[in-house]
Amino acid sequence: MFGNLRMVVPLKQIRPISVIMAVLTTLFVLLPTQSATLASGRTTGLSEKHLYKLDINWPQFPENFTGEVFGVAVDSVTGTVYIAQRGESVPKILKFTEQGYFLQAWNTSTIEMPHGIFATNVFPETSLWVTDVGNGKYGHTIKQYSPSGKLIQILGTPGISGSSLNPLQFDQPAEVFVSRKREIYIVDGDGGLNNRLIKLEKGFGIDWIKGEKGDKPSQFYIPHSVTEDNVGRIWVADRGNKRLQVFDAETGEWIGAWTSCFKGDGPSSVRLTQDNKYLIVAQLNINRVMFLSAPPIGDIGVCHIVDTIQLSDDVKPHLVDVSHKTGAIYIAEIGAQQAQKFVPNDRK
Template identity: 25%
Template sequence: MRKSLYILIGIIVLLGALIAWFSRGGSDTVYKEAPVSKQSAAYEPEVLWPKSDEDKKIAGEASGVAVSSKGDIYYLHRGSSEYGGESLIKEPALIVIDGDTKKVKARWGKNIFASPHGLEIDHEDNVWITDIIQNKVYKFTADGRLQATFGDDYPFYMEPALRIRNVLHNFPTGITKYTFARPTDVTVMNDGSFVVSDGYRNRRIVKFGANGQFLWEKNNLGDRPGEFNLPHGISHDQKGNLYVADRNNARIQVFSQDGEFLNEWGQQELGRPFGVEVGDNGNVYVADGGNALYPKGGIGSHQILVVNQSGKIINRFGSWGSKDGELKIPHDIAVNQEGDIFVAELENHRLQMYKEK
């Protein structure tokens, strides 16, 4: 009897030690006091899509926005689905708007995506989209023909193992370098290599060659330099330096094209970065999506920021609301050669343009 008791106590102690070991590390979500909202005299707002009643019926959660070399605006939304939806979206998820006329010129993407998230257009105008349910990165031509798919399929145990790791941060899953766990965004270099922010269940940015071969990754959960807590958006500048919207850490991190940590921007006025884009002028454009998706901390700031290469904020504007110029969870951001800013608003289900005056 006593021997059995000792064995039971030993098992309990061992389980406790294992749970403590697997739970070590981690990173708490950072909350900031929301800065006072501002309106900008430099930009004129306009809703680009949806405009018609028919389009409003199919418009879903705004996910991504990008601009092609011709100036056309590509807008990604989830139609009748939602974040984490598992059924294929029956509406055209990709809306293409003519850069000159601002009229819809194409729609594609029916029955392809389950929960599309990140959107990128490379220098050859190929369209890259991440899907957080299918755990894939897709590469399409400008008119929607699939060229390549990246990301290994899940083995049968992977999904429950990742769910356990959400709680026990160091629980072993056996996930490979080629397997994504809800990839949030992608940025593509001129040589065809690409970097993925693999953020909702992983905690990494990972670079691949043009043919999909693994090159390097930064893969640590935490809030120290080079660590991540939900890398949500990613972009690069002309030198190849990478800018990562480290969402739960409420900061932008900057890395070299080889993954070397260079800098971080976490000032209060920056809020909570969801999306990031580097413009042709070298400025960094940030979509601050606030705290509306978080269980505490209030609504937070919902704004657009323009930041220079040194991390100095040179313009910021926006406030919570649904009127033209107002924002509800700006999820992604893009900018054209003229300096006009395009914002995909998650909760307002729309694409908004801020035209530079």
């Protein structure tokens, strides 16, 4: 009866009286809304058994979220989940285990307004990369930290926005992705001067750069998220143009774009599932997370929606990340001021 319910209540609304009562309350309150969704035909062609389900026990103590949650990153090797949040007098980074236990809060003054975060664990180095869109003396930069919050290095020119490549400057860099080869992909900017995709070599030299403001191939309007698939393609959430653009990781050559899946809202985040079968795409303004079939090597074809998670109104999913150990998906939600965990539906 309730197999297709995908509306999700923010965790802060679930009191720790009884997990069973929370689930029953969620189903009872949201049943009319979901029935309307089914009647509208929005789930036509989607799988009857959904790919992921909400883990209502994560985190163990949601009151640790004290600000607006903008980003989430998973270190799959250590089982650590990092949360980036904004707000006055709140720690900018929170650390949890994948089981939901709170570990640490960073009260660093070197992060002004975190936007995107990415965790790397390439032996012997474990670190966290944070994009900072603030306008103060540390803003418009990408910073690398140790797991305990020690600042390791800064990419960009702190406190100065710009488009220069020498010295390297950013203007509101949205997200960073570090490949297994330690190559760095950056989407710059979240509404600033720049609309570009930059690839840095392992030694931080510029390998190639694509983009300017526009809606033609290799142009962007608010490039917001970036990831690499398992066949050497770079996927960019071109949010303002309501499309995903795809590039060759080695050469930067434009491969294609998907637009037909984004009529209602542009993509704000893109990642791949643990098994590389699906692209996970968040749509902030319509409170939805989609799963798109990941195309095989070669022509990307057209996008095909396999499944969706329809979140409650005003949850506003911003960025997502995936545990490559457990397959769990973590969603940073600005409106709900929390992060939520979804697990593959064939697991408890």
